[in-house]
Amino acid sequence: ANMYRGVGLQTPRGSGTNGYIQSNKCFVRLRQPVRVQAKVQAKVDELQQGQIRVPREASVEIWEHHRKRHIELKLFLLEETLVQQGYTIAEIAQQRQAALKALQESSLCSNTPDNTHEQVAAKKERRIEILKDVLGLGNVKEGQAFDRELQAKRKQERILALQEKRSLTKERQKKKRKT
Numbered sequence: 001a002n003m004y005r006g007v008g009l010q011t012p013r014g015s016g017t018n019g020y021i022q023s024n025k026c027f028v029r030l031r032q033p034v035r036v037q038a039k040v041q042a043k044v045d046e047l048q049q050g051q052i053r054v055p056r057e058a059s060v061e062i063w064e065h066h067r068k069r070h071i072e073l074k075l076f077l078l079e080e081t082l083v084q085q086g087y088t089i090a091e092i093a094q095q096r097q098a099a100l101k102a103l104q105e106s107s108l109c110s111n112t113p114d115n116t117h118e119q120v121a122a123k124k125e126r127r128i129e130i131l132k133d134v135l136g137l138g139n140v141k142e143g144q145a146f147d148r149e150l151q152a153k154r155k156q157e158r159i160l161a162l163q164e165k166r167s168l169t170k171e172r173q174k175k176k177r178k179t
Helices: 032-049 060-085 089-109 116-135 148-178
Strands: none
Touching: 060 089
């Protein structure tokens, strides 16, 4: 019984071998792709469990909610100070209505986001637009990279544009030589 770490035959009898186990010295183990796959799978699992926050675009509903919440907070603080100063319930209600109207008008005029969520989302959208412009991806739609006819047409357009550019530079060089 020449078994080594669970490798080999229970008995070499009838197998046509002597049962000697040799290691394959030429076999190369690919460890890195397995690690990368494990990391990717771990990220996918985290995403599915909701542990990773996916960046979202700014939501108008969230902006509106934060605006209303901000107004209510200011009104609550106003009521607290008026109660401490000894105003009656009717006077407090009257001042609350006036303050509510003023706050709503002032917050409607300012459309600038003053919340972290809105600022981050707006900055992210601007960065994505800038990056699209820089990379020339302004009018790219999903799946166009696999449309062979479209890609061939774009390639021809790029070749023609490059030839026109070269011809213009040659004409400029000829004009410079003449003068």
